[in-house]
Amino acid sequence: MRLDRFLSETTGMSRKEATRTLHRSEITINGDVVKKGAVHVPEDAVVEWNGTTLTLLGPTYIMFHKPVGCICANDDLSHVTVFSYLDLPNPEKFHTVGRLDLDTSGLLFVTNDGQWSHRITSPKHACEKVYRAQVSEPLLPEHVEAFKQGLKLHGEVALTQPAHLEIISAHEALVTLTEGRYHQVRRMFAAVGNKVETLHRESIGGVQLDTDLEPGEFRDLTAAEVAQLAG
Structure with a gap:
């Protein structure tokens, strides 16, 4: 990898900024000052910027407990974002694996590995996601069957895929989905005449928050968790 690209990957500086930094003699490779961005960086080289070692970040997998009130975006002018909580170099290279809406809390993965996240979010893989919902109206046994059979959501034609509804108490339930439509859990409860008061995601693909x-x-996710989610 060229040195100027290496600096961009590890610090987030632009190529122009990297060139200026090199010209100021601030970069060393294995202790030697290097001023040319085209220089190749050996795989085992120690690159330092004013004495601070720079390290390329490989595939990274993060478990995040998303609070209510933040959104799944890299930047937003109106709301706090997930990435406001994460200390990541080059955050623009990362993305959330799926989304949770502003008013939903719980398990969220963040990664820079697009193939891995696609494996989790692709409908054909039917990755199970479990949510805990508090609702305004009493839950009824017929709701369990309705979720199992599939529901027609407002504005959509196709029924939802079969979902498992486990009633915990009169106003609390666990919902297991294998798809991820827009605001799906809230809209499913709305379809049976109920309203979600709070929503929290507890697990994805068997990995618990x-x-x-x-x-x-x-x-960071453990190696076992990463492998489990990769299927």
């Missing part, structure tokens, strides 16, 4: 993570906190 770490109970040690408070809202707004994150950690």
Whole structure:
């Protein structure tokens, strides 16, 4: 990899900024000052910027406990974003794996691996997602069958895929989906005459939200979790 590209990948600086930094003799490779951006960076080289070691970030997989009130976007002028909580180099290279709306909390993955995230979000893989919903009206046994048979959502023609509704109490349920339509859980409850008051995603593909993570906190996924989600 060229040195100027390496600097861009590791620091987020533009190629023009990288060139200026090099001309100021701020970059060393294995202790030697290098001023040319076209220089190749060996795989095992130690690159430093004013004494700070720069490291290329490989495929990265993050578990994030999304709080209510932040949105799944890299930038937004009106709301706090998921990436406001994450200390990532070059955040523009990362994306959320699917989305949770502003008023929904819970498990969210963030990655720079597009193939891995596609495996999770692609409808053909039917990755299960489990949500805990608090609703305004009492839950009824017939709702379980309605979710299982599929529901017609407002403005759509095709019924939802079969979903599992587990009633926990009169106003609380777990919903397991294998698809991800816009505001789907809220719209499914609306289709049976109910309203979601709070919604929290607990798991994706069998990987549970770490109970040690408070809202707004994150950690790297383990190798086993990454592999499990890759199928």
